[in-house]
Amino acid sequence: MPTHTHAYPAGATDPDGPALRKGAAAARARHAAGRVLAALGRSVAIIVPVFLVATFVTFALRSMSGLSPARIQLGENATPEAIGRVEAQWGLDRPFLAQYGDWFTGVLHGQLGTSWVNGADISTLIGLGLGVSLSVATFALVIGVVVGFGLGTLAALRRTTLVDRAITGFVTVISVMPAFVVGIVLVALFSVGVPLFPSAGYVPAEQGIGPWLSHITLPALALSFDVVADVARQLRAGLVAAYDENYVTGAVVRGLSPRRIFFSHVLRNGVGPALATLGQKFPALVGASVVTEWIFGLQGFGRFANDSAQAGDVPAVQGVLVVSIVLVVSFNLIVNLVLARVMPASQRGV
Numbered sequence: 127m128p129t130h131t132h133a134y135p136a137g138a139t140d141p142d143g144p145a146l147r148k149g150a151a152a153a154r155a156r157h158a159a160g161r162v163l164a165a166l167g168r169s170v171a172i173i174v175p176v177f178l179v180a181t182f183v184t185f186a187l188r189s190m191s192g193l194s195p196a197r198i199q200l201g202e203n204a205t206p207e208a209i210g211r212v213e214a215q216w217g218l219d220r221p222f223l224a225q226y227g228d229w230f231t232g233v234l235h236g237q238l239g240t241s242w243v244n245g246a247d248i249s250t251l252i253g254l255g256l257g258v259s260l261s262v263a264t265f266a267l268v269i270g271v272v273v274g275f276g277l278g279t280l281a282a283l284r285r286t287t288l289v290d291r292a293i294t295g296f297v298t299v300i301s302v303m304p305a306f307v308v309g310i311v312l313v314a315l316f317s318v319g320v321p322l323f324p325s326a327g328y329v330p331a332e333q334g335i336g337p338w339l340s341h342i343t344l345p346a347l348a349l350s351f352d353v354v355a356d357v358a359r360q361l362r363a364g365l366v367a368a369y370d371e372n373y374v375t376g377a378v379v380r381g382l383s384p385r386r387i388f389f390s391h392v393l394r395n396g397v398g399p400a401l402a403t404l405g406q407k408f409p410a411l412v413g414a415s416v417v418t419e420w421i422f423g424l425q426g427f428g429r430f431a432n433d434s435a436q437a438g439d440v441p442a443v444q445g446v447l448v449v450s451i452v453l454v455v456s457f458n459l460i461v462n463l464v465l466a467r468v469m470p471a472s473q474r475g476v
Contacts, residue, residue: 169462173455181233184447185226188440194218195242198438216242229444238445243437248445251430256412256449258328259419259427261338263411265346270353271404277354278361278400283388285366293358301355306417309348313421316344326423345422349415353407360403364396371395398465405461409453 196212213219217228232239238248281293317325323344329337368374369392377387416428427446434442 164466166459166463169459173459177451177455180451181230181448182226184444184451185229186222187444187447188218189222191438191440193438193440198242233448238448239441241434241439241442243434243439243442248442251442252427252445252449255425255427255430257330258424259412259415261328261331262342262345262349262415262418262424262426263408265339265342266349266411267353267404267408269346269350270357270407273350274354274357275361275400278358279365279393281358281362282365282369282396285362285369290362294362297355297358300351301359303351305348305351305415306421308351309345309418309421312344312348326421328424345415345418345424348418348421349411353404353411356403356407357400360399361397364399365392366396368392368396401461401465405458408457409450412450412453 194209194213195216195218196209199212200208210219217225229239236249238252240246241248241251277293277297281290284290313325316322323340325344327341329341331338373395374387374391377391382390412427415426416432418424419426419429427449431443431446434446
């Protein structure tokens with residue numbers, strides 16, 4: 127049976143070619159969007175129950191702590207009648223679930239309650255400190271990602287060489303250096319010895335990008351060492367493992383350039399552990415920088431949490447925990463979406 131073929135004059139192109147390529151590109155875009163939406167659905171299905179349970183446990187903190195605003199306002203010698211009046215003013219004489227329902231409704235509207243110590247709005251207090259901590263943590267994360275990815279990639283490309291061993295030794299050393307020790311050294315070097323940066327204080331970005339960056343550079347550097355070390359180690363391990371896979375051997379056999387092999391196959395499959403590390407690091411940078419904030423004279427989120435806990439200000443501590451929960455789940459959601467978009471293995475559900 128004869129077959130029909132289409133012949134085109136020399137130098138001519140298939141008129142259906144551009145349409146086919148556009149259709150294939152659109153199909154790939156729809157497929158990628160579907161993968162991201164599926165990852166979003168899976169993440170939300172996990173995050174919502176976790177958030178509900180975490181907020182319930184957070185609210186139960188007051189009952190478990192045995193603290194009361196009356197003890198803070200009236201002192202330890204207050205009479206039971208006076209304590210009862212103050213607790214009634216705060217609505218603490220109502221059933222536990224009723225209190226939780228009102229508090230959780232306020233949380234959904236961004237209202238975290240009122241401080242027992244000074245009667246100030248907790249959302250406002252946290253917002254002031256969170257802006258400082260987010261500035262420092264974001265800059266520290268940027269430094270950690272840039273330097274960590276650079277060192278991890280170089281170590282993987284030069285694996286088993288002197289360069290690889292030097293980078294591995296360097297990240298091992300900086301990983302065990304406490305942030306407060308690094309902060310003190312940085313102040314001694316770049317604020318006292320060579321006065322390039324201010325030793326303390328904070329200037330909002332609204333007052334100028336230059337002063338803002340100069341005030342957050344040293345604290346961000348102090349916090350970035352741990353991020354650099356973890357990102358570099360995880361990325362190196364992921365890239366080395368990816369280089370040993372069969373698809374890389376196949377790409378070499380097909381004659382693909384080393385650059386294309388690295389970016390199209392190795393990096394996309396090996397970046398997962400490093401990205402997962404970032405999902406844990408950013409919330410930790412925001413909430414675990416109390417000592418660093420003391421060294422650099424910053425009134426940040428971590429310092430506010432520490433002061434609230436020491437004062438027994440339970441609503442403030444509850445607000446800190448809620449914000450920390452939101453930061454953790456939000457950043458992990460972002461990381462999961464990036465993994466679903468970037469990594470072929472995650473797209474297959476591996």
